[in-house]
Amino acid sequence: MSQLSLSWLGLGPVAASPWLLLLLVGASWLLAHVLAWTYAFYDNCRRLRCFPQPPRRNWFWGHQGMIHSSEEGLLYTQSLACTFGDMGCWWLGPWQAIVRIFHPTYIKPVLFAPAAIAPKDKFFYSFLEPWLGDGLLLSAGDKWSRHRRMLTPAFHFNILKPYMKIFNESVNIMHAKWQLLASEGSACLDMFEHISLMTLDSLQKCVFSFDSHCQEKPSEYIAAILELSALVSKRHHEILLHIDFLYYLTPDGQRFRRACRLVHDFTDAVIQERRRTLPSQGVDDFLQAKAKSKTLDFIDVLLLSKDEDGKKLSDEDIRAEADTFMFEGHDTTASGLSWVLYHLAKHPEYQERCRQEVQELLKDREPKEIEWDDLAHLPFLTMCMKESLRLHPPVPVISRHVTQDIVLPDGRVIPKGAHSLTGRSLLGRKRGPSVKEVYDPFRFDPENIKERSPLAFIPFSAGPRNCIGQTFAMAEMKVVLALTLLRFRVLPDHTEPRRKPELVLRAEGGLWLRVEPLS
Numbered sequence: 196m197s198q199l200s201l202s203w204l205g206l207g208p209v210a211a212s213p214w215l216l217l218l219l220v221g222a223s224w225l226l227a228h229v230l231a232w233t234y235a236f237y238d239n240c241r242r243l244r245c246f247p248q249p250p251r252r253n254w255f256w257g258h259q260g261m262i263h264s265s266e267e268g269l270l271y272t273q274s275l276a277c278t279f280g281d282m283g284c285w286w287l288g289p290w291q292a293i294v295r296i297f298h299p300t301y302i303k304p305v306l307f308a309p310a311a312i313a314p315k316d317k318f319f320y321s322f323l324e325p326w327l328g329d330g331l332l333l334s335a336g337d338k339w340s341r342h343r344r345m346l347t348p349a350f351h352f353n354i355l356k357p358y359m360k361i362f363n364e365s366v367n368i369m370h371a372k373w374q375l376l377a378s379e380g381s382a383c384l385d386m387f388e389h390i391s392l393m394t395l396d397s398l399q400k401c402v403f404s405f406d407s408h409c410q411e412k413p414s415e416y417i418a419a420i421l422e423l424s425a426l427v428s429k430r431h432h433e434i435l436l437h438i439d440f441l442y443y444l445t446p447d448g449q450r451f452r453r454a455c456r457l458v459h460d461f462t463d464a465v466i467q468e469r470r471r472t473l474p475s476q477g478v479d480d481f482l483q484a485k486a487k488s489k490t491l492d493f494i495d496v497l498l499l500s501k502d503e504d505g506k507k508l509s510d511e512d513i514r515a516e517a518d519t520f521m522f523e524g525h526d527t528t529a530s531g532l533s534w535v536l537y538h539l540a541k542h543p544e545y546q547e548r549c550r551q552e553v554q555e556l557l558k559d560r561e562p563k564e565i566e567w568d569d570l571a572h573l574p575f576l577t578m579c580m581k582e583s584l585r586l587h588p589p590v591p592v593i594s595r596h597v598t599q600d601i602v603l604p605d606g607r608v609i610p611k612g613a614h615s616l617t618g619r620s621l622l623g624r625k626r627g628p629s630v631k632e633v634y635d636p637f638r639f640d641p642e643n644i645k646e647r648s649p650l651a652f653i654p655f656s657a658g659p660r661n662c663i664g665q666t667f668a669m670a671e672m673k674v675v676l677a678l679t680l681l682r683f684r685v686l687p688d689h690t691e692p693r694r695k696p697e698l699v700l701r702a703e704g705g706l707w708l709r710v711e712p713l714s
Contacts, residue, residue, distance in 0.1 A: 239610040243292055246284035257286030266693040294609050296617040299650035301603050305595055305615045306658035311336055315660060316594035316614055322427045326455050327522060328515030341502055346516060349496040350663055355670060356567045358401050362674040363564045365397040368410045370682055377712050383688060385705035386533035394525040397671060402493040402517055403465045416461045419454040424526060426451045428697040462514045469494055493520060527589040528668050530699040532675055533706045534587035535580050538634045540687040540708050545636055549576045553677045563681060565674045573673055578636040580672060584654040586632055588619040589699045593656050619654050684711040
């Protein structure tokens, strides 16, 4: 047998076994990869030194645990902008760098980078994958681009216009409940609880053309969506349960699986029923029937969508997009509406001006309903909404995972492998946590926004991965807010709410406000 000299290891000649050769090749490959990773990590650390960093807890934990999902955590983040200026860097553990951006000039190269270079960061959203599948929120690359193009027609104003009737009907049901609860003059209500049910009611009608009467009686499907959202938020705070194998052994993991099955079964049943209807009627007859009802729902649009090659979406793709729209559309809108009602309760002068604007718009109209063309005639109400979204954005940060180096305008580089975070509003954030933010709707007066960067306020993000449903969301919010102020006076509760960022920005213990019916 041939001899292999290992004198370089201080060993004499040994038999050249194939297994020994394989071991040496494997060890060499592993060593090369470790050295390459070590060099890349060192190089990234060197390039990240140009970004100021707050003091770490220690070398291993970095800044992990210094920012909590609480009012104090949000105030600390606000103080970072004051302390570090336009940008800063901190570490989650010894390896993961996060570049936090506080200035619109520097966020532009990140948000407008191609989706493949700066995709959404899936660290948190990965927990949603068993529920939402590979829809627009979680997909990437060519699949995301194809689906984005195919779904864009679903949010054209001609499709959205008929939804106005649904928005009016859903808010009327919620207000009828409020009238009963406030029969003795007023009622103290948790806005999140009531408005979340109302937005889910609207979405179920817009997406599936299905009325579960969930605002008036329990609905298994709606309860499952609320449970899934709560379970995902809870899991985020339990580090060991980030491991799927461990999570699905727990009672929460089993509840998550059951709720996923229920939601998927409901969506699948609607898709299959609609597919059976489509061939029997034919596409033209189907569209004609839908034209009579004046509503083409989200499932209809997805079933009829084709890409440039004439290929349609699979049932699995349709389910993922429908489930994603139900998830993204209910909590975010409910959060935005709850916080704007809170601000108007705290500022009765702005609330009254909004009310007068709505009364003037609807003064000669019965029934009192908001129509599509009315949305452009509520300028002050829109300013109040935008100022609330500035102070309390439903999703406070935009996160991106950088897959290629991104060069910033001043020459600094966010290196490949780092993560980027920015707030959805960069207006008025350069002040310490002791300085209370002022709610000022005139910040969004047309004269005051002329010289402002369009990236200073991005509640629906910006660039190729901005929110596809922003027109839908703003239309629903305007309808709900206008009719609520027309029928009720909203007053603050005695306790000041404490913000609690989860999947969306909530309030600890709920956001309680007092409502009084107007005669």
